[in-house]
Amino acid sequence: MVPARTQKDLTLEEVQLLFDQWRRERKRRTPIPQDLWNAAVSCAERYSLCTISSSLRLNYTDLKARIRERITPAFIEVTGHMPMACTITMEKPTGDRMTIAGPCNVIELARAFFR
Numbered sequence: 001m002v003p004a005r006t007q008k009d010l011t012l013e014e015v016q017l018l019f020d021q022w023r024r025e026r027k028r029r030t031p032i033p034q035d036l037w038n039a040a041v042s043c044a045e046r047y048s049l050c051t052i053s054s055s056l057r058l059n060y061t062d063l064k065a066r067i068r069e070r071i072t073p074a075f076i077e078v079t080g081h082m083p084m085a086c087t088i089t090m091e092k093p094t095g096d097r098m099t100i101a102g103p104c105n106v107i108e109l110a111r112a113f114f115r
Contacts, residue, residue, distance in 0.1 A: 015039045
């Protein structure tokens with residue numbers, strides 16, 4: 001259903017046309033196909049979540065969850081000795097968050113958290 005161009009190349013207006021076409025042709029209560037969800041998520045790099053959900057008539061919370069699934073966590077290399085007074089916050093794409101305060105083995109905690 002999505003054109004041969006990559007989904008990242010599609011504008012919000014083009015994705016909106018794809019959703020409109022799908023809505024005209026679908027059977028009642030048919031779930032949104034994965035390629036349409038992927039196209040909607042790809043718009044998040046250029047448009048706000050609110051703009052995408054309202055333009056495509058998607059549930060804001062569902063769209064936000066799908067976007068979070070695709071976000072890769074930023075990588076920060078930690079080397080050397082950690083100072084005594086530090087606070088580190090890690091967040092998974094799912095929204096789970098862990099805050100560490102004080103001296104600890106950050107690398108092992110991060111490995112356990114992101115498993």
